[in-house]
Amino acid sequence: xxxxxxxxxxxxxxxxxxxxxxxxxxxxxxxxxxxxxxxxxxxxxxxxxxxxxxxxxxxxxxxxxxxxxxxxxxxxxxxxxxxxxxxxxxxxxxxxxxxxxxxxxxxxxxxxxxxxxxxxxxxxxxxxxxxxxxxxxxxxxxxxxxxxxxxxxxxxxxxxxxxxxxxxxxxxxxxxxxxxxxxxxxxxxxxxxxxxxxxxxxxxxxxxxxxxx
Numbered sequence: 001x002x003x004x005x006x007x008x009x010x011x012x013x014x015x016x017x018x019x020x021x022x023x024x025x026x027x028x029x030x031x032x033x034x035x036x037x038x039x040x041x042x043x044x045x046x047x048x049x050x051x052x053x054x055x056x057x058x059x060x061x062x063x064x065x066x067x068x069x070x071x072x073x074x075x076x077x078x079x080x081x082x083x084x085x086x087x088x089x090x091x092x093x094x095x096x097x098x099x100x101x102x103x104x105x106x107x108x109x110x111x112x113x114x115x116x117x118x119x120x121x122x123x124x125x126x127x128x129x130x131x132x133x134x135x136x137x138x139x140x141x142x143x144x145x146x147x148x149x150x151x152x153x154x155x156x157x158x159x160x161x162x163x164x165x166x167x168x169x170x171x172x173x174x175x176x177x178x179x180x181x182x183x184x185x186x187x188x189x190x191x192x193x194x195x196x197x198x199x200x201x202x203x204x205x206x207x208x209x210x211x212x213x
Contacts, residue, residue: 002055004031007106010079011053013126021120028112031055032104041097041105042083048091050107052082057103060178063095072181073138075100075174100174145183153183154193158203158212168212 004026008014014022032055035041041052041059059076073095076082085091090110117123145153157179161170172179180190197203204211 002032002104004029004106007031007053007055011081012079013081013084013129014123017120017122017126021116021123024116024119025108025113028108028116029053030107030109032106035059035099035103035105037099037102039099041099042093043096044093046093048083048085048093050109051084051113052076052097053106053108054078054080054082055104055106057105058100058173059097059103059105060100060174061095061097062181070181071184072174072178077173100178150183150185150189151193151196153185154190155197155202157183158210162212170210170212172208172210 005023008025008029009017009022014025017025030050035057042048044064054076056078059080059082060072061074061076061082062070062072065071076097082097083093113123145156148156158170161173162168165171174182176190176194177187180187183190185193194203194205198205201213203213
């Protein structure tokens with residue numbers, strides 16, 4: 001059974017808000033809209049009309065490069081929030097968001113949110129913090145991976161993933177094609193690096209499973 005209040009409270013930017021505010025947010029939200037795998041939640045040029053909260057599933061946000069390639073910017077998992085800008089001003093999307101698995105998404109429209117914002121200025125601070133966190137994460141990734149070779153990028157990513165998952169037996173959270181885009185390498189280059197690291201005894205792979213030695 002879906003709990004709208006728990007869904008809103010589960011989103012980090014709404015954590016710690018007063019119960020009455022969370023309940024009010026839940027009341028103006030559209031809950032558990034089903035989004036099938038491969039379906040776009042938004043596309044470049046479409047209005048940023050509502051904040052999105054991923055209740056279940058996984059969504060990738062990407063942008064087309066000038067040469068027509070797909071560049072993965074970040075992923076959204078359960079309780080992740082996207083399109084916070086919708087709550088502050090009329091804008092259009094610059095990126096595309098696509099469900100990479102069947103997902104359930106909750107939304108809050110700007111018009112409804114603005115009324116609540118007048119009652120709880122703390123919400124504005126939470127959203128500004130969310131903007132800052134995402135920007136910092138993108139800048140950190142650029143600094144962490146930008147100067148590395150393709151092999152070093154892959155190894156660094158796997159070590160970071162190992163730290164997140166708490167094990168050396170990893171489950172890749174995205175397809176290898178998406179991973180290649182995230183690391184800013186071609187799928188062919190990524191495949192060669194996996195093959196090279198396997199030959200060197202650094203890791204073994206089986207589908208989406210990777211074991212670091």
